[in-house]
Amino acid sequence: xxxxxxxxxxxxxxxxxxxxxxxxxxxxxxxxxxxxxxxxxxxxxxxxxxxxxxxxxxxxxxxxxxxxxxxxxxxxxxxxxxxxxxxxxxxxxxxxxxxxxxxxxxxxxxxxxxxxxxxxxxxxxxxxxxxxxxxxxxxxxxxxxxxxxxxxxxxxxxxxxxxxxxxxxxxxxxxxxxxxxxxxxxxxxxxxxxxxxxxxxxxxxxxxxxxxxxxxxxxxxxxxxxxxxxxxxxxxxxxxxxxxxxxxxxxxxxxxxxxxxxxxxxxxxxxxxxxxxxxxxxxxxxxxxxxxxxxxxxxxxxxxxxxxxxxxxxxxxxxxxxxxxxxxxxxxxxxxxxxxxxxxxxxxx
Ligand SMILES: Cc1cc2nc3c(=O)[nH]c(=O)nc-3n(C[C@H](O)[C@H](O)[C@H](O)COP(=O)(O)O)c2cc1C
Numbered sequence: 207x208x209x210x211x212x213x214x215x216x217x218x219x220x221x222x223x224x225x226x227x228x229x230x231x232x233x234x235x236x237x238x239x240x241x242x243x244x245x246x247x248x249x250x251x252x253x254x255x256x257x258x259x260x261x262x263x264x265x266x267x268x269x270x271x272x273x274x275x276x277x278x279x280x281x282x283x284x285x286x287x288x289x290x291x292x293x294x295x296x297x298x299x300x301x302x303x304x305x306x307x308x309x310x311x312x313x314x315x316x317x318x319x320x321x322x323x324x325x326x327x328x329x330x331x332x333x334x335x336x337x338x339x340x341x342x343x344x345x346x347x348x349x350x351x352x353x354x355x356x357x358x359x360x361x362x363x364x365x366x367x368x369x370x371x372x373x374x375x376x377x378x379x380x381x382x383x384x385x386x387x388x389x390x391x392x393x394x395x396x397x398x399x400x401x402x403x404x405x406x407x408x409x410x411x412x413x414x415x416x417x418x419x420x421x422x423x424x425x426x427x428x429x430x431x432x433x434x435x436x437x438x439x440x441x442x443x444x445x446x447x448x449x450x451x452x453x454x455x456x457x458x459x460x461x462x463x464x465x466x467x468x469x470x471x472x473x474x475x476x477x478x479x480x481x482x483x484x485x486x487x488x489x490x491x492x493x494x495x496x497x498x499x500x501x502x503x504x505x506x507x508x509x510x511x512x513x514x515x516x517x518x519x520x521x522x523x524x525x526x527x528x529x530x531x532x533x534x535x536x537x538x539x540x541x542x543x544x545x546x547x548x549x550x551x552x553x554x555x
Contacts, residue, residue, distance in 0.1 A: 214545045216242050217341070224300055230323060231553075233300060234262040239546050240296035240340050244486055245501070246285035247276060248410040249541055253289045256551040261322045262297075264290055265551070268316060274406045275397075275507055280478050284526060286318050287482020292340050294321060295490070299329050299337040308476055318479055339493035344540055346498035347458065350532025355464040355497065363488050367468060370484035371477075372526075375519035377465040382518055386502070386528065387459040389511050391452045393504030455502060462530035465502075467515060471523040481526040498534040503527055 219239040225232050234257035241264075246252060252270035256263040264286060271282045290306070297304040303324030310320045329337070360376055367374045377383050397403045459465060468485055470477040489499045505511040506525055515525045 216240075216543045216546050217540045219546075231257045231259055233302075234258075234297070234323070235546075235550055237262070237293055237296040237300060238550060240299075240337075241289045241293035242543050242546055242549060243340050243343070243540075244285065244288035244292045245343075245345055245489075246288070247281040247503075248272060248407065250282070250285065250410060251544055251549070252282045253286050254549050254551050255293075256553065258553065261320050262293065263320045264293065264318050266316045266318055267549075272406055272410070274400070274402045279475070280473075280526070281503070281507075283318070283475050283478035284482035284485070287479040287484075288486035289482075290319055290321075290479070291483045291486035291490070295333065295336045295340060297321065297323065298327070298333045301326055301329060303327050308479065315475065318475075335494045336487075336490045339490040342537070343489060343493050344498065344538050345500045346534055346538060347500045348535065348538075349458060349461050350463060350498070350530075351535060352461070353463060353533045355531060359492070359495070359497075360464070362491070363466070366487055366491065367484045370480045370487070371471060372481050372484040373469050373471075373519075373521055373523065374488075375467045375469070375521065375525075377467065377518075383459060383465060385518055386465060386505070386515075387456045389505035389515060390455045390459065390502050390528075393508050393511055394452050394455070396508060397504065458500075458530060459502065463532040465528070465530050467519045467525045468527045468529065469516070469519065469521055469523050469525040473524045478526065485527055485529070492531060496533060497531055499529050499531045501527060501529055 216239045219236075224236050235255075238255045238257070241253070241255065242251060250270045250272065252267045254265040254267045256265070266279065266282055266286055268279070271279050276282055294304045294306065303326075304321045305324055307320045307322065309315070309318060311317050364374045377386055468481060468488075470481050492499065505515050506528060512525060515528065516523075519525060
């Protein structure tokens with residue numbers, strides 16, 4: 207198996223090296239190279255996989271949860287849901303049906319899903335398009351083209367989300383767009399006042415002189431491309447840098463052709479997992495039309511602001527994610543990933 211996962215960079219996986227005539231377990235391990243390309247909160251990549259003889263399991267990796275930003279593990283679960291979507295798309299691409307059992311062992315809450323492998327099947331045009339999108343997708347935090355998103359596509363996204371028991375609310379009016387910008391600003395403001403939040407963020411998002419826990423070695427910019435507030439030498443300087451984030455996010459929100467909230471009816475770990483699956487399907491679907499997305503999720507991390515987003519969306523269930531989408535102006539380079547071999551669990555004897 208080590209040989210199959212030899213590349214240290216999953217983005218560079220060569221699909222021609224898929225072990226067509228190998229054991230199913232090795233083929234499933236190969237598919238993990240694509241699962242790990244999913245987005246994750248602070249690029250934490252909080253997942254582990256166990257390939258079996260006729261199935262593959264995905265686990266939450268609690269050691270990579272963010273206790274300050276994400277104390278309930280909600281965004282960790284959403285990230286794992288996104289990886290599950292990539293995994294199934296890769297399994298389909300390499301010619302198998304995959305059937306998901308959610309939380310198959312109630313006594314083992316970190317075992318999130320088991321994907322049972324069904325019959326052989328020939329990947330169709332739709333499978334191929336989603337598979338290509340996995341490799342092209344990036345969180346794009348630059349301004350988008352001003353071109354509007356087709357109405358018809360909005361309807362498809364709402365329908366797609368409903369397949370995962372999720373709702374989507376498009377933020378249409380200028381007043382609501384401005385309210386979202388205010389919520390994001392307020393969330394930044396509150397998080398910047400919290401040294402524990404800043405320390406956590408710093409340990410995950412790389413700065414020039416160290417490699418952060420997620421394996422990235424970015425320079426002094428935050429995950430959104432602005433100067434890293436955690437490297438500011440004083441509280442005053444940190445707040446100044448924070449203002450750069452706030453202004454940049456307000457500009458991005460005001461100039462985005464489309465902004466939406468994705469939510470669920472309940473607020474359980476299974477709802478979070480399914481929200482992650484839904485959002486990744488949506489992002490991969492729009493990517494095939496050259497439309498990109500980025501997350502503006504801070505208001506969902508603060509209970510009072512999350513409640514305000516829910517009210518604005520006019521739903522009874524909680525919001526899980528806020529995203530902006532639009533036509534991209536170019537392809538950026540990918541953020542780094544851990545080597546796939548780090549996330550494959552050994553088989554039980
Ligand atoms: C649940 C979740 C929440 C996220 N929240 C934010 C956010 O609030 N702001 C942001 O800029 N990126 C956010 N991201 C995007 C991650 O930072 C991004 O996926 C990660 O850095 C990897 O980069 P990539 O998506 O380009 O592969 C979020 C991603 C997930 C899955």
